[in-house]
Amino acid sequence: MKLQRRDFLRAAAASAATCAFPNLRSSAASPGGKVNMAFVGIGHQAAHDFSMFAYYKDFVNVVALCDTQMGASHTLNVLKEYPAAPRYQDFRKMLDEHASEIDAVCIATPDFSHFPAAMLAMSMGKAVYCEKPMCNCFREISLMTAAAKKYKVVTQMGNQGHSDANYWQMKALVENGTIKDVTKINAFMCANNRRWFKWKGTLTEMPGEEAEPAEMDWNVWLSQRPFRPFNHNFINGDWRCFYEYGTGALGDWGAHIFDAAHEFLKLGLPCRIETVKNDRRTPVVFPMASTIRYVFPARGPSFPECTLEWSDGAGNFPALPENIADKRWRRKDVGAELYLADGRVFSRTSHGSALQVVAGADPRDPSVKKLMRDFPKGSSGHYLNFLKAVKGEEKANSDFSVAGPLSQVLALGALAQRLAEPVLEFDAKNLRFVGNDAANRLLDGPPVRKGWEEFASL
Numbered sequence: 001m002k003l004q005r006r007d008f009l010r011a012a013a014a015s016a017a018t019c020a021f022p023n024l025r026s027s028a029a030s031p032g033g034k035v036n037m038a039f040v041g042i043g044h045q046a047a048h049d050f051s052m053f054a055y056y057k058d059f060v061n062v063v064a065l066c067d068t069q070m071g072a073s074h075t076l077n078v079l080k081e082y083p084a085a086p087r088y089q090d091f092r093k094m095l096d097e098h099a100s101e102i103d104a105v106c107i108a109t110p111d112f113s114h115f116p117a118a119m120l121a122m123s124m125g126k127a128v129y130c131e132k133p134m135c136n137c138f139r140e141i142s143l144m145t146a147a148a149k150k151y152k153v154v155t156q157m158g159n160q161g162h163s164d165a166n167y168w169q170m171k172a173l174v175e176n177g178t179i180k181d182v183t184k185i186n187a188f189m190c191a192n193n194r195r196w197f198k199w200k201g202t203l204t205e206m207p208g209e210e211a212e213p214a215e216m217d218w219n220v221w222l223s224q225r226p227f228r229p230f231n232h233n234f235i236n237g238d239w240r241c242f243y244e245y246g247t248g249a250l251g252d253w254g255a256h257i258f259d260a261a262h263e264f265l266k267l268g269l270p271c272r273i274e275t276v277k278n279d280r281r282t283p284v285v286f287p288m289a290s291t292i293r294y295v296f297p298a299r300g301p302s303f304p305e306c307t308l309e310w311s312d313g314a315g316n317f318p319a320l321p322e323n324i325a326d327k328r329w330r331r332k333d334v335g336a337e338l339y340l341a342d343g344r345v346f347s348r349t350s351h352g353s354a355l356q357v358v359a360g361a362d363p364r365d366p367s368v369k370k371l372m373r374d375f376p377k378g379s380s381g382h383y384l385n386f387l388k389a390v391k392g393e394e395k396a397n398s399d400f401s402v403a404g405p406l407s408q409v410l411a412l413g414a415l416a417q418r419l420a421e422p423v424l425e426f427d428a429k430n431l432r433f434v435g436n437d438a439a440n441r442l443l444d445g446p447p448v449r450k451g452w453e454e455f456a457s458l
Contacts (some may be wrong), residue, residue: 289313
């Protein structure tokens, strides 16, 4: 669906991006005005994102709404709140018809389908708020990251804790040298209610054809992925179960658990991924329990080689730290622990939660308390940070230059869970696995469906 107006706006955006404006932003947004927003996805997590943006009424105008199941029960709350907003099932048509009115687009759809909507919006010069992870395909994440740079648009990934205490504390503790020489990170999501547990590792092929709901635009839902018939197990969040559409527990939670560590410890991309555990793997859905170990090479003084061991599955916890100093500390179902070369261990849960010392230092020591609590904090939450970035007032904390490499780490982990090979050697310079054609095919993603080829070339 290539439309003349879209092509004109894309050319205009590319032309503007070549100009010497370091704080380029969407033309209709100004420091004194509102950000005109369109929404791709308005149900489930998308409804939460919508409500968070709509809360800032002094900053946001709602221009248009899009959902592939427009009118389904999970979209009704948003529709009732904004009954006069134009409604669409195809984001391409929405962006074409309202291009001149839109400054920013919120994209909260299944992981894989972030790609075409974000690529189109950025190519038209629109700021993009994209749910996490950016995509489930390594190559498509690369293209999204490059497009954000090419078009010089404001971007933000929806890992909300990246604008909260977790972010600011980690930034301060690394910059002042309190946290350095991290040699190991254990990160985990070990709750017993993952969506794919219902199959108990027995689903060996994709579910078969069912009748599509009357309100469903299945063509747009599938977007660039190969055609397969509709089945209710693919929608309403259950897409997370499938390698083809989601990234499992790792993609769902990793961006909330080790995101600040990834950025401020300069982890980048791994050189090796090892499979430690893979329980009841099937060809189509994520395993019942998995442990994978990333190895990140040394990145200079204070940043030695570091392993990041990810564990998911009910009760599949890593070993507890030794010599726990804080006897009140109790590990949650979700969290991370950072091990330093000097024996200190720092722990946190997820999203915006801050670190605490659990071993190697006395957490009751006043100087330790002060160090852990006394750090500068940003004034804006994640959604407001994005809006202010669009208006040129702040820099987005999780823009695609930051979120892209993190999302690729998540995609690599999901790929490792899918293959379950003992060791995958990764060449971060050339972005390829060493001597593994099957893994490299997964890096590139499945064949693009006819009619959806244009987004990879924007």
